[in-house]
Amino acid sequence: MVPDLPAAVLWDMDGTLVDTEPAWIAAETALVQEFGGTWTTEDALRLVGLPLEHSAALLAEAGVTLPTGEIVERLIDGVVASVRSHTVWQPGARRLLEDLRDAGVPCALVTMSYRRFAEEAMRTAPEGVLTVMVTGDEVSRGKPDPEPYLRAAEVLGVDVTRCVAIEDSRPGIASALASGARTLGVQHLVPVEPRDGLSRVASLEDVDLAALARIGAGEVLDRMPVDAPGQAGLTTEA
Incomplete structure (x- = not known):
């Protein structure tokens, strides 16, 4: 049986949603x-x-x-x-955002970019998806501190431990994990190394609602190709 979907999905922006x-x-x-x-x-x-x-x-x-x-x-x-x-969306990003919206799962943007850039970068996002935006000029401590992810969950009114955070960078992954969110690393410019509690994929095209539900329920999914840094192809319980 597929677990319930997470209470919310918390998205990094640069390198995760859009190739900026x-x-x-x-x-x-x-x-x-x-x-x-x-x-x-x-x-x-x-x-x-x-x-x-x-x-x-x-x-x-x-x-x-x-x-x-x-x-x-x-x-x-x-x-x-x-x-x-020209805004370049990462493969699979818009489709996954739309699927989450249609399933009623709230989404927040959690980025170290400043609001004036984040709003410009997200102007072509699917309508009604990113209901909360936490930006680098609005937090006291940026990534890798957990504050940005804790703030996003607080504004959404959800328990951060029931959320899935999606990231591509080492500071972002550290921030998300430290907040208590279930965390998915998507490899882009820098390697996403294996870490305790971290799910990994090479592309958002490899992610669907069922995978997010499993991650949110505590599974650690590793769908990194065998030629990527670190172990790959593992599925373990967390």
Whole structure:
């Protein structure tokens, strides 16, 4: 028998719902080069999932001589312009959002991006899906702290331990697990390594409502291909 669906699904945005990471990398690279520095792919991957203030500090170390707030605003300006012209949804994301909406499962966006960018990136989301949005400029402690996920569950009025959080980055996964949410890692730019209590998939195309119900009920599903980092193909009880 398929278990009941989770009380809510809590979604990361960048790299999980939409493929905005190339836009962030392009904005970072342009800003560092403007100040005569160099910015590599490896540098950019260090920033995936981190609060924007942390990213700004690393850009300052790379030579960007601007105040933290101005660095953040310059980055947001760049990515807003990118997604305004073209938003790339991750495979399977819109279908899963629509299925959850039709099944009556509330969804929240939990992102370290600021609200003005998150609203622009989500303007093409299926109607009536993301009823709550928690953004990086609205929390005291960003990912990997559990505060963003705890805040989302609180606003939705649900027990976070009855929610499924969906993430792609190490800081995001750490935040979700620390909050007590059942957590699904979807591999994108950085490897999703095996962790206790973490379900893993290579793509949201491999996820349906039945899988989310099982994860929400406490199963740990590992559907990572055998050539992906870490163990794969496991299904264990949690």
